[in-house]
Amino acid sequence: MPDHLTRFRGLTAACDATVFWHPVETPGAALRRLADLADELDxxxxxxxxxxxxxxxxxxxxxxxxxxxxxxxxxxxxxxxxxxxxxxxxxxxxxxxxxxxxxxxxxxxxxxxxxxxxxxxxxxxxxxxxxxxxxxxxxxxxxxxxxxxxxxxxxxxxxxxxxxxxxxxxxxxxxxxxxxxxxxxxxxxxxxxxxxxxxxxxxxxxxxxxxxxxxxxxxxxxxxxxxxxxxxxxxxxxxxxxxxxxxxxxxxxxxxxxLLPRMGECLAWARTLAAELPALGIIANPAQPHTPTFLLHADGTDDAVNERLLGVMERERLRMTGLWRASREPGRVMTEVAVSTPALDHEPQRIAQLLAEVAVG
CATH class of the missing domain: 3.40.640.10 (Type I PLP-dependent aspartate aminotransferase-like (Major domain))
Incomplete structure (x- = not known):
């Protein structure tokens, strides 16, 4: 069976949309955007x-x-x-x-x-x-x-x-x-x-x-x-x-x-998401995020949580968090999330439920 990282990369490429970080984009698509800007700015x-x-x-x-x-x-x-x-x-x-x-x-x-x-x-x-x-x-x-x-x-x-x-x-x-x-x-x-x-x-x-x-x-x-x-x-x-x-x-x-003009929107979305998580068994750190990037903590093992993450990504065709890893506290796992503009296309309450499915089961 492929390891979690290999499977995660394959599913990421196959997803139709993303929640955290930036949209997955081919080099050709990215360079075409820059070529258009170069022409516009002359x-x-x-x-x-x-x-x-x-x-x-x-x-x-x-x-x-x-x-x-x-x-x-x-x-x-x-x-x-x-x-x-x-x-x-x-x-x-x-x-x-x-x-x-x-x-x-x-x-x-x-x-x-x-x-x-x-x-x-x-x-x-x-x-x-x-x-x-x-x-x-x-x-x-x-x-x-x-x-x-x-x-x-x-x-x-x-x-x-x-x-x-x-x-x-x-x-x-x-x-x-x-x-x-x-x-x-x-x-x-x-x-x-x-x-x-x-x-x-x-x-x-x-x-x-x-x-x-x-x-x-x-x-x-x-x-x-x-x-x-x-x-x-x-x-x-x-x-x-x-x-x-x-x-x-x-x-x-x-x-x-x-993207710079939308940083405030991303922070507001991140805080709404974080407020939903404690009742679902996930702790955000900080509890009220200072920036759109923050940490998530939950009980569990990285193998079990990452298996559920890959399953949700495959079912939803949605790129979620990165892989979870064991934290310094025994029996706990953690991951970092970075809210950017793709998250604004999703209801934070629904994403909280999917995160709970991944982290808690």
Whole structure:
């Protein structure tokens, strides 16, 4: 019998619709959408990260965030470049960040091996960063990184007051505050503030284009002109000044146009769904999601739950969650869901019932 992952991939390709994440699309269909946009905008090719749609994208980001922007081929490169600039300026390689930060969990020790960063934990576990947390990291720091939202903790966000106080504490101490904003688009509705107001609290910010905005790849750094000039040097040193990035920039422009305005709707749908789940034996984390991406927990084993998931997908021809996995609590399973525009075509109450069929049986 095929393993769960193989069967899941086959069923995903055969489904007629999806609930979570973005619609399944062939490369040809995706590239045709971008070709149509290129014709509409009458763009030329970019060259080495300048001109063409890359320049258009950077201009749109500056309008949204109130600060200049620089395109990067990946978020890993963007964030390491940002921290390297701040540490070089300050003369210390000590950086404070959450122990659940992407840089520590998903980058194969790259920040330390490539740049020699000495990491101090700003927070530990499912805890949002606050001014008090920064005060607890004693000694000289090259930078402090806050992940908004803290993805591996269920996409947790601080309150606006907590974020404002953290920014003030960093500035009072003279520590540059860098924001890992891979999902900042999805986070903005939680605070009800503008992207420019969020960016004003940081010294630099990274944003991603392939998550909530359905891009192909790519990222950007937001910050002052002098900061970006140094970051671009590190982009070149790390091999990130690609000859062409036109498809990635076009996809980001399309996401900003079509998906960014609907983030608030996605969060409202996610919260309606989450409110239905406890009575059905499923716990959402956070109980009221901070962003459209959050975690689900239930009693059971991953083998049993995934068998039911595959059965529901086959019957309904509907792409549901990803595969469930065992949680740290014995006898419990978990999965992450990311609400995007396809979910808005479904009643959250019906999806809650299907989730209960999968998770509880």
């Amino acid at each position: 763009v030329s090719w970019d060259q080495y990260g300048a001109r063409g749609p890359v320049a258009m994208l950077e201009e749109q980001l500056e309008a949204l965030f109130g600060k200049p922007a620089a395109f990067f081929p990946s978020g890993v490169m963007a964030q390491q470049s940002a921290l390297r600039v701040w540490c070089d300026r300050s003369g210390t390689s000590r950086v404070a960040m959450p122990d659940l930060s992407h840089l520590l969990v998903h980058e194969q020790d790259g920040p330390r091996r490539l740049h020699g960063f000495q990491v101090e934990h700003l927070t530990t576990g499912a805890e949002v960063a606050t001014a008090e947390a920064l005060h607890g990291v004693v000694g000289r720091l090259g930078a402090a990184l806050v992940e908004l939202p803290l993805r591996d903790a269920g996409c947790l966000l601080p309150t606006w007051q907590e974020l404002t106080d953290l920014s003030a504490a960093a500035r009072h101490r003279g520590v540059p505050l860098h924001v890992d904003g891979a999902r900042i688009w999805e986070s903005q509705p939680f605070w009800g503030t503008s992207l420019a107001e969020i960016a004003a609290l940081s010294d630099s910010m990274y944003v991603s284009f392939y998550k909530g905005l359905r891009g192909i790849a790519g990222a950007a750094l937001i910050g002052s002109e002098d900061f970006l000039a140094e970051a671009r040097v590190w982009r070149t040193r790390m091999g990130g000044t690609l000859y062409r990035s036109t498809p990635e920039a076009l996809a980001a422009l399309l996401g900003l146009r079509e």
